[in-house]
Amino acid sequence: GNSVTQMEGPVTLSEEAFLTINCTYTATGYPSLFWYVQYPGEGLQLLLKATKADDKGSNKGFEATYRKETTSFHLEKGSVQVSDSAVYFCALSDRGATNKLIFGTGTLLAVQP
Amino acid sequence: EAQVTQNPRYLITVTGKKLTVTCSQNMNHEYMSWYRQDPGLGLRQIYYSMNVEVTDKGDVPEGYKVSRKEKRNFPLILESPSPNQTSLYFCASRTEGQGAGTEAFFGQGTRLTVV
Numbered sequence: 001g002n003s004v005t006q007m008e009g010p011v012t013l014s015e016e017a018f019l020t021i022n023c024t025y026t027a028t029g030y031p032s033l034f035w036y037v038q039y040p041g042e043g044l045q046l047l048l049k050a051t052k053a054d055d056k057g058s059n060k061g062f063e064a065t066y067r068k069e070t071t072s073f074h075l076e077k078g079s080v081q082v083s084d085s086a087v088y089f090c091a092l093s094d095r096g097a098t099n100k101l102i103f104g105t106g107t108l109l110a111v112q113p
Numbered sequence: 114e115a116q117v118t119q120n121p122r123y124l125i126t127v128t129g130k131k132l133t134v135t136c137s138q139n140m141n142h143e144y145m146s147w148y149r150q151d152p153g154l155g156l157r158q159i160y161y162s163m164n165v166e167v168t169d170k171g172d173v174p175e176g177y178k179v180s181r182k183e184k185r186n187f188p189l190i191l192e193s194p195s196p197n198q199t200s201l202y203f204c205a206s207r208t209e210g211q212g213a214g215t216e217a218f219f220g221q222g223t224r225l226t227v228v
Contacts, residue, residue: 036217036219041221042221042222043117043203043219043220043221043222044156044203044205044217044219045219046216046217049216089155089156093215100146100158100161100171101146101156101158101205101217103148103155103156103157104155105153105154105155106155
C-alpha cells in the first residue's frame with residue numbers, strides 16, 4: 001500500500017543554518033504530496049504542496065520538489081529561525097476513491113539561537 | 114474565519130465511561146476525518162466521511178464510532194474507552210476535489226487520557 005517515510009528526529013540546528021528533512025514515498029499512480037507543520041500545542045497546518053512531478057512547492061522560505069524518479073519530496077530551507085521550531089509531517093494524498101491523506105511519522109525540528 | 118473546532122481540548126476519563134469529542138467546520142467541506150497521533154507513529158486515520166450520512170473506516174477504527182448527520186459536524190464517539198485509546202486526536206476537513214491536492218484543515222486537537 002501507499003506509505004511515507006521521513007527522517008527521524010529530532011533535528012537540532014543553530015539559527016541561520018540550512019535545513020533538509022528527507023521524505024520518500026511509495027504509491028501507485030500519481031499522488032499529491034504535502035508538507036504540514038505542527039507548532040507546539042496546535043493542530044497541523046499546510047506548509048506547502050505539489051500535485052505533479054517536477055512541481056516545486058514553496059512557502060515561508062521552505063521549498064520541496066516532487067521528484068518522481070527518486071520518489072522523494074525533501075523539505076529545505078536556506079536559513080532557519082527559532083520560530084521554525086515545530087514538528088514537520090510529510091504526507092501524500094492518494095487519488096483513489098477515498099482521497100486519503102497518509103502521513104509520515106513526523107520530524108521534530110529544534111532551532112537554537 | 115475558516116476553521117475546524119474541536120471540543121474539548123483536554124479530557125481525562127475513566128475506563129468504560131462513554132464520551133464524545135465534537136468537531137465542527139465552517140467551510141462547507143464534504144470530506145471530514147478523524148486521526149489519532151501517537152509518538153513514533155505519526156497520524157493514523159480512524160474514520161472518514163465523504164458527505165452527509167456517508168462514513169467509512171480508516172486504518173484504526175476499533176473502539177470508535179462516528180456519525181455525519183449534518184455537513185458541518187462529525188463527532189467521534191468512544192462507547193467504552195480503554196487506556197490504549199489515550200492519545201492526541203485531530204479532526205480534519207477538506208473539499209472533495211479528487212486529484213486536486215486539496216488542503217486539509219485541522220482542528221486544534223483533543224488530548225485524551227483514559228485511566
